[in-house]
Amino acid sequence: MLEKEFQVSRLIALYFRGALSAAQEHELNLWLAASKSNRAYFDSLSSEQQLSLELKTYENIKNTTKDEVWNMTLSKLEAGKEWSTKKTPGQVNVLKLRWQKRILVAASILLILGIAITFYERRAETSQNDISQNDVTAGSNKAYITLADGKTITLNGNKSGVIISGSNLNYNDGSAVAAPTSGEAKPFEAQFLTITIPLGGQYQIKLGDGTLVYLNAGSSLKYPLSFSGANRNVVLRGEAYFEVAKDKTHPFVVKTKGQEVQVLGTHFNVNSYDDEPVIKTTLLEGVVKVVSQAHKDVILNPGEQSAVYPAGRINVKTVDTASAVAWKNGDFVFNGDDLKSVMKQLARWYNVEVSYEGNIGNIGFVSTISRSRKLSEVLNALEMTKGVHFKIEGRRILVMP
Known part of the structure; x- marks a missing residue:
């Protein structure tokens, strides 16, 4: 991530040391010409005060000029070297010459690192400004219900869910959901309803049998006011987490575009968005049977996730179930x-x-x-x-x- 910043920093460091080759000078000039901000920042480094401030951020250098920065680095490194008193003056001089070369390299690295980190943080700050300039708030509770006759009811965004109670539809705080015509609460006569969660929304619904369903953004669930017949059938598009009420005599069946999930009473998540390549079913509790449109089926145990492919093939693997339902939490x-x-x-x-x-x-x-x-x-x-x-x-x- 920092390769470009370090390369430019190296060129600037070589410039300050008067050690630029002709090719390096050309490369630095190209960088300077690429942006007014590049030139302005380079010019600011020519100021001893500005360079001191840049390096002080990372090395706690206070009230120093460029020469003092170099001298401080030299003295720190020399202080860390134990010079033997038993060496002859000639041996000491040789050691000093070797260490002075290393010190100069270390000082160069200090300058390069200081400039590079500054570049990176300024780039990150610019990027953050670009990101936050036109910010978007997080999603919230949003949903609407479509009746059998096509009329819709926009649900209250200040509520988090609805509960089916007989032929009535109430919010989870007990208040009634208003009918679309008169605006007054009244029994809903439609046998099947569809709750739709738009993009940027989420909502909960408690079905007539006590099953709790959490719906993610861009999802919908078609369901009856009351279940009748051998199975409890619902139709899902998108993603939902189900906490199915136990009923051994009436299996709960979730139908999606390419599979069915059959359960008696359990907790599981289904991800069946149209723009996803596979349908994923993740089991948290109980046992479910996943049947593909090619009539292939698998039994899932807690901690397992099935992936149904368009041709009907099913793969099963063990997963972190907390990740699969993190959206609900x-x-x-x-x-x-x-x-x-x-x-x-x-x-x-x-x-x-x-x-x-x-x-x-x-x-x-x-x-x-x-x-x-x-x-x-x-x-x-x-x-x-x-x-x-x-x-x-x-x-x-x-x-x-």
């Missing part, structure tokens, strides 16, 4: 997630688009970040861990090398 948890996977999660939660610029290699992120933080704060945290940079332009994240 208010966190982003990345355990080696690649850049595009991370950006998809941010795009859904912050309701933004993502575009890429330049050649960005394969990058894996390992981090835990609160979903309550502003977008700029999340991006700054990611920048600190990997060689990638971000810029917010309206409701778009620009990803750069």
Whole structure:
């Protein structure tokens, strides 16, 4: 990440020592001509006071000029060398000459490091300003319900969930959800309802059988007011975490675009976004049966995750279940997630688009970040861990090398 900064710093250090070659001088001049800020910063280093301030930040140098910085470095290194009193004057002089060369190298490194760190921190500060200039707040409680006749009800964003009670729909604090026509609470006659969570939202719903469902951004769940028949069927798009009420005689079935999950009573997470290459089901408690559209099936035990591919193939592996449901608990948890996977999660939660610029290699992120933080704060945290940079332009994240 710092290779370029160190190369420029080396050229500046050689300039101060009067040791630039013709090729190095040309390279430094190209850097100076590339930006007014480069020239301004270089000119500021010509001031003894400014250079002293730059180096003082990292070496606690106070009230020193450039010459004093060099002399201080020399004296510190010489003080750390034990000169033997048994050596002859000639031997001592040879030792001094050798150590003076090493001291000069160390002093050069000190100057290079001081300038390089300053460059890097100024670059990081500029990047942070670019990121935070057009900041985006975190997602919040947002959802709407679509009735069988197509009418919609926008749910209260100050509430975190709804509960089905008989033919009534209430918020989790007990207050009634208003019907779309009169604005007054009344029984809902539609057999099937659909709760939709827009991008930048999340919501909970407690179904008629007592099953609790947490829905992530960009998701929807189609469900009946009351379950009837042999199975308790719901249809999911996107991502949801289920805490299924136990009923051994009526299996709970979650249908998605490419699979079914069949359970009797358990806790599990399903990620079935349309823009993801596989459908992932992660089991936390109990036992579930995952059936692909190719009629292949597997039984999951707690701690296992299935991945259903478009052709119907199913893979199973042991995973960190806490990571799979971190979104429900208010966190982003990345355990080696690649850049595009991370950006998809941010795009859904912050309701933004993502575009890429330049050649960005394969990058894996390992981090835990609160979903309550502003977008700029999340991006700054990611920048600190990997060689990638971000810029917010309206409701778009620009990803750069």
